[in-house]
Amino acid sequence: MRLEKRIEAFSELGSFLAQFSEDKVEMNNLVKGNDSFFDDFSDQIKNAQHYNGWFTEENMRFSFENWGKLLTKENLENWLSSYQFDQNKEKNVAVITAGNIPLVGFHDFLSVLISGHKITIKQSSNDSQLLPLIAKYLEFVAPEFKGKINFTQDRIKSFDAVIATGSNNTARYFDYYFGKYPNIIRKNRNSIAILRGDETKEDLKGLGEDIFRYFGLGCRSVSKLFVPKNYNFDPLFREILPYSYLMEYKKYENNYTYNKAVYLMSKFQLLENGFLMLKEDAGYSSPIASLFYENYEDLNDLQQRLDAEKDKIQCVVGKGQIGEIPFGKTQTPSLNDYADGLDTLLFLSNL
Structure with a gap:
């Protein structure tokens, strides 16, 4: 799948997520996939607190709204303009996510797929409901993603690179098991x-x-x-x-x-x-x-x-x-605000 198609798919996802704002949930009839996915996403927002008591409906919608604003064609093209991906060979990137806030692993998910790689993702049990639903939506608007997104709860095998996020203690475990692979390993900050x-x-x-x-x-x-x-x-x-x-x-x-x-x-x-x-x-x-x-x-x-x-x-x-960030803006990062200051897309473009 060419980069233009990947950008189009994620911008469609952005339009879909933008229907769920902190203030209201309102269906836009021009958005693709509403018949198949709108009710499922609505239910996921309402029921998230049953799986994780910290995932309130307010915070879920806040997260969706911010990603909806970021995932536009213009934003994605500007973000990606400094990188070269289409000449790279497709690799399988293992991603291990945290689960402290809603969709905390989405930026890694986006980065791997938008750069043209496959992803095998192991989620925290505290945030395991949202990304699989988003993956289904992406496969709906861009069937070429089928076979490129794999979720697992088992030990990850057969991968080429690793992006792992956890505590200082789990980072030592990640270093031990994944140190011989190209990796980004994030600790507490x-x-x-x-x-x-x-x-x-x-x-x-x-x-x-x-x-x-x-x-x-x-x-x-x-x-x-x-x-x-x-x-x-x-x-x-x-x-x-x-x-x-x-x-x-x-x-x-x-x-x-x-x-x-x-x-x-x-x-x-x-x-x-x-x-x-x-x-x-x-x-x-x-x-x-x-x-x-x-x-x-x-x-x-x-x-x-x-x-x-x-x-x-x-x-x-x-x-x-x-201050690097104005008051009130920490929870609305841009696409190029990389966790720990490590350029995820540069890492992925060099695989």
Whole structure:
């Protein structure tokens, strides 16, 4: 299948997913495959929480909406314009996905197929329902994909390259088993925000989105703040108050209650507002319903530290020159925002 056909198929998928937005679900009669797939996708969105309690309907639709915006013909062509694929020999790429947020493995799925390779994918049990349904839709709009997409729960065999995402512990396992193959192996990373104290209300509202979207479970979710000494957290607490509804979700409430008890028994000093705890801590990976913070004195010194610890950091949020990503934008990456800064398409084009 030529690249133009692959782009057309994924742009059709984008049009299909765009029917499911965070605000509403509305069928577009011009979209292909609605008779066969619209109800199945609707049911999947509604029932996802039965398979994974963190996969709320709101977050499912948010994910679908963002992919619907990204998967346009223009976006795909611009993304792919710097790469050469059609002269490459087709390889079988093994992909092992995480399951922390809805469709977290879709970018790898897209990258392998759009670059003209076959994929054998082993999904996390926490997110195993969506990609097979998407694969069926792709095969419907482009039957040439049949035979190029394989899902397995067994040990992966007969592959040419590997893309695997997991924790620091599973990364050691991946290194042991897949180290002799061309590979991308991703480990734990967290995202941070750098505050100066002059942020607007809109900045802080956006930061709330960066913190709470997907309950803070994504590697692009802000889990730590760097703030000036004597920083006043009251404006932040005011602007994130709309997220207090998260306590209505039992899993989030349980994590809040448990982590608060652990912190208090350990006599840690906390700032909290009834649904989020702030703890001064040098680490990056804060538990659910909590956020670490550290004070800084000089931005240049902080930048040197972050450069030295960049293998722990996914996104840096901030205002002006101190942040790579504006407030409120961590969960809406572009197609060329590669996880861990590793160019997946370059890797695939060189196989």
